[in-house]
Amino acid sequence: MYFLIAVAAVLVLSAVRVLAGATDLTSSGTVQAALTAAVPLAMAALAGMWAERGGVVNIGLEGMMVLGTFGAGYAGYQWGPWAAVAFGLLLGVVGGLLHAVATVSFGVDHIISGVAINLLAPGAALFLSKLYFADAPGGGQKQSPRIADAPKVTVPGLSDVLGTVEGKHWFFVSDVAGVLRGLVTEVSLLTVLAALLIVWSGWVLWRTPFGLRLRSCGEAPTAAESLGVNVYRYKYLAVIASGGFAGLGGAFLAVSSGQFRDGQTGGRGFIGLAAMIFGNWRPGGLATGATLFGYTDALALRGSAAVHALLLLLGIALVVVAVVQYRSGHHVLSAVAAALGVLFGYWYFASDEVPAELVGAAPYVVTLLVLGLASQRLRPPRMAGEPYRKGQGK
């Protein structure tokens, strides 16, 4: 099923690429960039998922990511990228712990605690960076010295073969080759680690007793309590893990950027939160959300031609949605989709490019459209965000 969807997606992309002559739509470079952009987002989303599965809403992801970037900067320039990752994780855990103490032990509203952490973390990171980096060689008050990049791997042979095929610009075949090549060329080990962590999280949460207990705390903590599960402990673990993943996201960002910089996260924690909701609180879904965002972001940053082609792609996709929705009886939705589709199509044919100022909006618009038109069968953990006190449940 997923395979079929993927094939269909590449087919459409391929058709649009040929029609619009925008090779970047399926180039290996775009895929690489999309992956790199998606990794911190996916980690943030994963972090959000861990917390909410344990029943705690974590809007402080952004702050925890900032802590992660700082930790990575601090350790990274002294002891290399893996130390950076470890320290980023550690500082993220500290952020998570703070959130856990506030929400689990003190029963503070989850949103408030998250907002406070988002205020606290950048201030603390900057305060510390002045303290530690200002005099470090190559550092500054607001940036760390350089961090060496994590190793990158390429599947030898395969990458070149795919590269040749990609270069031919054949319909579909080259597109598939491009996508595959992007996945096997110069892949940072951090990306591999991130992918493993996503799969691992799914396994832990849905296949182990530990995961079942953790999820039960997000669904029905009183029931879990009545079966002898120590809800506080699992909530703590969930939020700490969440902090750890957010910290990792920050660390990945810092390492792949080569240093810590003040303001580097640029709202990625919030986008990660959106990717988590988009992904229906599931690892596969949030990875898809992060990738979609990373992909459109990469397209928008890499060049404007692809974004122009994106208009056509959106137009076609919307018309398809319109047809599907019409057949399942949602006439109003179908009409809206069709109208939007025609609008985007018209925009594409009536213009040569998207105004430079608007190109960057692509990922946001696409996410919004996908959410607005896709069916909303989202199911958050039932008790996420609800206060829980031991012995007080009904």
Place this chain on the structure above:
Amino acid sequence: MPTEPAAGGEPAPAVELSGITKRFPGVTANSDVNITVRAGTVHALVGENGAGKSTLMKILYGMQQPDEGQIRIGGVPTAFGSPADAIKAGIGMVHQHFMLADNLTVLENVVLGSEPRAGVRLDFRAARERIREISAAYSLNVDPDRVVDDLGVGERQRVEILKVLYRGARTLILDEPTAVLVPQEVDELFGNLRELKAEGLTIVFISHKLDEVLSVADDITVMRRGTTVASVSPREVTSRQLAELMVGSALPVPELRDSTVTDRPVLTVTGLTVTGADGRTVLDGLSFTIHAGEVLGIAGVEGNGQAELVEALMGIRTPTAGTVRLGGENITRASTRHRREAGIGYVPEDRHRQGVLLEATLWENRVLGHQTRRPSSRGALLDLKGAKADTERIVRDYDVRTPGIGVHASALSGGNQQKLIVGREMSADPVLLIASHPTRGVDVGAQAAIWEHIRRARAEHLAVLLISADLDELIGMSDTLAVILRGRLVADYDPSTVTPEQLGSAMTGAGRED
């Protein structure tokens, strides 16, 4: 451990609670409670609402810690820090409210906390097999892979029992397991209990239905105001005596006396059909009429369309077909607000979900649902003075026990919340009252008061749609009785002649079907 013999010849009691005291802020839930449960028996615990039964059982199950007193299991003094300890000691509990995670599967709900493992993995196969095994052994008939959300109440109840058996409990605590079951399901459950007892398990059983208690229990302990007042044998008491022990006074009975039914139709429903979110027909062409001064009682197993009927009548759910007329007016498409303004009062089934705002004051709760009418508001503005004065009146007339109208509704007990709701809904002189389980979870004194209010309003030509799980209440309070089964009205009865058994079999479809 539970079968370890004591010094005497007789085996040690499975459970001994002595001198248990538990205080909550402002409430002493248990004070010096003493109970002895013999091994291999069914021991019933009865008492009014709030007598402290659930609290006592939670203490036995390790969910609450007693302030004073001692627990002995099989003669051995024990202290439980958490349910995990109690589970280890062979105690299992089915709670008064379902303790299930709706979004998890039956399997996940059952094994939670005691998962079979294969390495660090959860061994789903072993779990599935064991659940099937137990399910078959006690004919519980549950499918481990269904999501709990899709199950009916009876099934959920069986899942709860399965949870306990799965943990190998030798002592089962069942807190009001029959409250949501129909007679046939209750019989099934009792069959299961007898089977368990035969295998040497001990069962502590709480119920407000005294005839049930008499039929199944070996021993009975009565609690009143947080303490044990009597231990009796079912062979030596009648249910009336038992009830009087509980209350400390004579019991009220639901009854209407003379008919006040007029021939003026107030609510006329024709061909009402409602489709659920999943496309299933949940109400199938319902037609009935309620006249002024008439109480129409609807009996049925929970989940057969009562909730949908009520919501369709209140305008919360849109019907796919049919018409609803209130007096002369067609209100099929009218908004909830319009219906309320047209004179429909509503006592919802779940007061915490639909009846009150827990985090708002009593007078604000008085305004709720009446915010467009006097004395709560004038035009677009609220009338605080009017609302408060009228709340004082309700508190007085309906005997709502509260220190003032400025406290949050959450501080009141369930029964007092219910009295406030009934008072509020009656205050606007409704022409039609839709009452779902108006006395559920309410103690006898308050029950009698609520019945009296309904009777009085009926005498003044109020039409009432009464839905209840309490068959005595239905029979006693209705002028006409109908049974709902799978979204259809399948039978009409005359309340003066029908027995609860007849109703019960019609409700499950076992009886005659016209």
Place this chain on the structure above:
Amino acid sequence: GSDSGTGSGGSTQASTPASELKIGLAYDIGGRGDQSFNDSAARGLDKAKSEFGVDIKELEAAAGETDAQKEDRLRQLAEGGYTTVIAVGYAYATALAKVAPDYAEVKFALIDSTDAKGANIENLVFAEQEGSFLVGVAAALKSTTGKLGFVGGVNTPLIQKFEVGFTAGAKAAKPDATVEVKYLTQPPDFTGFNDPAKGETAANGMFDAGVDVVYAAAGGSGNGVFKAAKAKGKLGIGVDSDQYNLPALAEVKDVIMTSMIKKVDTAVYDFIVSVKDGKFTAGEKVYDLKAGGVDYSTSGGKVDDIKAQIDDYKAKISSGEIKVSSTK
């Protein structure tokens, strides 16, 4: 504005003993240590301090602050007896316009803006387009594909000047050269100056499209551009200071073929000296190519082979033979 100052400033045109010179400097967002624009100003200040031993006070701007907060910053300096005050960045224009008239004895310098003028304000502005023109020439000459790239940090008129000059230079050297332009963020999102990851993605896109030289006018995001260039064996051009020599960029310096130097340090230093010597003049002072306010760097030796051609253009611009427009 009730503070009348300490009076130590003396008459306007008398020279001030260096030991009595109190200099206040208000940075733009980023502050000292941004390895870029603000650091350049700091260097000028440091030079003055080490040479004359003046008393200095540095204050910093916060992201998202109002003009009132900037105004307060300048006033605190003026009230604290700092009679020589440097406002770094055009964002101070509005605030300075309000502050300057209240402190006639204080000499203000405003960098990058002529939006606030006054008898005690010197506007230090740069001809970024001219310096960028030169690196544009260098890029076009070095490029084998004729495709060049420009990565701007944030899409503001200031950064657009860099773009315009760069494009003009490239076209002048190679009329058929094309320039791919990308701004990383749009204001008020100024993270484009701080997001190397974005810089890298944008540069990679350009390199994949055949571009072989990218001009990074993107503050800290430039690091990402150079990183991409290094990975792909392409070239990058630095901005503001001679980025080849920045310790933070040591690892990627071999791809930095040149940098467009904007001598904010010189401007700051000159201003301090002028006050010290009693030669302060109000009004606009343009640091263009001719005045040595902007330039290109040769560290690393990558442009040694084309230096003559670049210098040729340099001479023409200085003489006025070539006029570089600052707008499209």
Place this chain on the structure above:
Amino acid sequence: MGRFSPRSLLLGLAAPLGALAFAVLVCAVILGVTGHSPLDTVDAMVSAAQRPRTFVNSLNSATTYYLAAVAVAIGFKMKLFNIGVDGQYRLAAMLSAALAGATFMEGLPSFLRVALTVVAAMLVGAGWAGVAALLKVTRGVSEVISTIMLNAIATYLVSYLLNPARLAEDRPGSNNVGTRPIDGGGQVAGLEIPGSSSQLFGLVFLAALVGFGYWFVLARTRFGFELKATGLSESAAVASGVSVKKMVLVSMLLSGAVAGLVGMPQLLGSSYSYSLDFPPGIGFIGIAVALLGRNHPVGMALAALLWGFLDNSSNSLDVAGVPREIVGIMQGVIVLSVVVAYELVRRYRVRAEQRDVGTALGRTKTAEEASA
């Protein structure tokens, strides 16, 4: 809600004051450990507080923060999380600045011009929030995601429009870009405060009015009641005849309209043009202030003042050589410790209330009598 008694008053004060003291302590420890003098910090803040200019600037900041907080709070009262106030006010400020600065406006009477500007801003804010509301009501899209996306889209839209080819004015040679400045007739005069070079925003009264309106609507009107009820329990609200979809739509529009006002004091009282240095990010401050002030009209005002003061004292800290980042840390610690304190007090209060109820019920005295 709740009663007024010496105890509740005392408890109400205990929480914020205790928390504030705790926050100060934490910051002092941080400063001390990192080798800065906490005393200098306090000294710098105290002397900042005594400066009339800081006072006025704090009040001005508080004005905008307060408006943002009210916008956020309207959503919070309904359990809606409008993260989009930021995008809403920026878009609204930009478009209304373009309108107010337009030449055809110059002929109009001053009052009308200001009114038109303000109304335009409210409409734009409401419109942008309306997108999120529509998506939520018709498609069930979480307003959290949609407003995050709309914030970003607003940024790009504003950049696109803020171009001399579109709504910005041509300013040759300037490194700034902005809309055509609003001339005297379209401005709102500030209030002269003795000893301060800054003027108090004339629109501080607008903020006060909005705060009053917020209180009045919530506490005294049917609509406000329904809004609160929906926030407390959606299901109970539905059963009481409230249309939740309508409430979502209306409250989101209201929130957006108030968000539209956020930029007005700054625009009409100080900037007179929307340009690159128009302050961003106030929407996010609004979230913190609303949370700190617990969505209460007076609480939020106090929180906004505190926030405004902290922001405006950071220059003084900088002058005193204390790292200004301590302000950010302090704000975070304050929010966190205030809510922890409130939670502790709330727990205490609930227990006390239940004790009262218990006493009223009379049935609960058994053990207490025994122990008494």
